[in-house]
Amino acid sequence: MERSVVEARAAAPDTHVLSYLYPVPTLGFVPINAFVIQAQEPVLVDTGHVAARDEYMAALSKVVDLGELRWIWLTHTDPDHVGNLLAVMAAAPNARLITTFLGLGKLSLMGIRTERVLLLNPGQVLDIGDRLLSALRPPTYDAPETTALFDEKTRSLFSADSFGTVLAEPVVDAAALTPEQLHANMLLWSAIDSPWLEHVDMQRWSACLDAVRALAPDTVLSSHAPPASGITETLLANLADAVGQPPYRGPDQAAMEALMSTVPPSEAGMHGQAHPR
Ligand SMILES: [Fe+2]
Numbered sequence: 001m002e003r004s005v006v007e008a009r010a011a012a013p014d015t016h017v018l019s020y021l022y023p024v025p026t027l028g029f030v031p032i033n034a035f036v037i038q039a040q041e042p043v044l045v046d047t048g049h050v051a052a053r054d055e056y057m058a059a060l061s062k063v064v065d066l067g068e069l070r071w072i073w074l075t076h077t078d079p080d081h082v083g084n085l086l087a088v089m090a091a092a093p094n095a096r097l098i099t100t101f102l103g104l105g106k107l108s109l110m111g112i113r114t115e116r117v118l119l120l121n122p123g124q125v126l127d128i129g130d131r132l133l134s135a136l137r138p139p140t141y142d143a144p145e146t147t148a149l150f151d152e153k154t155r156s157l158f159s160a161d162s163f164g165t166v167l168a169e170p171v172v173d174a175a176a177l178t179p180e181q182l183h184a185n186m187l188l189w190s191a192i193d194s195p196w197l198e199h200v201d202m203q204r205w206s207a208c209l210d211a212v213r214a215l216a217p218d219t220v221l222s223s224h225a226p227p228a229s230g231i232t233e234t235l236l237a238n239l240a241d242a243v244g245q246p247p248y249r250g251p252d253q254a255a256m257e258a259l260m261s262t263v264p265p266s267e268a269g270m271h272g273q274a275h276p277r
């Protein structure tokens, strides 16, 4: 397969996804998504990863005038979400960064100067002119500053790492996966991203999922899954089954070296990684 590039596609009303399928040995592909909300005050949700900067900036420029971009909503500060933050902030001088106090602290520790920041906590709301965006903590996450958002106008839930899935094959719409594939691969992703799920009480977990159910999103836009419209109940049922499973355990050094030795250099993926298949 050719090296993936960032592609911009419509994902929901007023919403584009900028998607990159990141090949990971033994797993397949992990989608790395950012989103643009074409609101009265345009919003970018996350900034991709640095290795795909040129593609990311080109795709972003196609779907939004960077001079008009008003908000950069960072769901959290992992490298797959902040990779092009500085480039975007430089190219979008009227955009203000949304994060939490913890997110701001982590950015500072990375040496990122953080003027132009708005601190917003789960439970708070941002008015972007023609709609409100509600900040919330998603059910699963891998960083304490994680803040998802719900667009009440389009009923889209931007769920950060939550509701993610590993992909065995490149897929651009969750509807292309069988229910069995989606179930198995969401459980695998959840065990990778939220290893604490083995300690979670099922009753409390159900209440947590009910909070998402109460929002009744039409579309779930995970940072790590193809856009998923009209299957929110299926996604919630899959996350319900993710509780109690043991954390993901990746290959150790010996297993990784054995894996790499089976892959000709010409078939190696990004950064010398073995291609997943
Ligand atoms: Fe993350």
Ligand SMILES: [Fe+2]
Binding pocket: 078, 080, 081, 160, 161, 223, 224
């Ligand atoms: Fe992530």
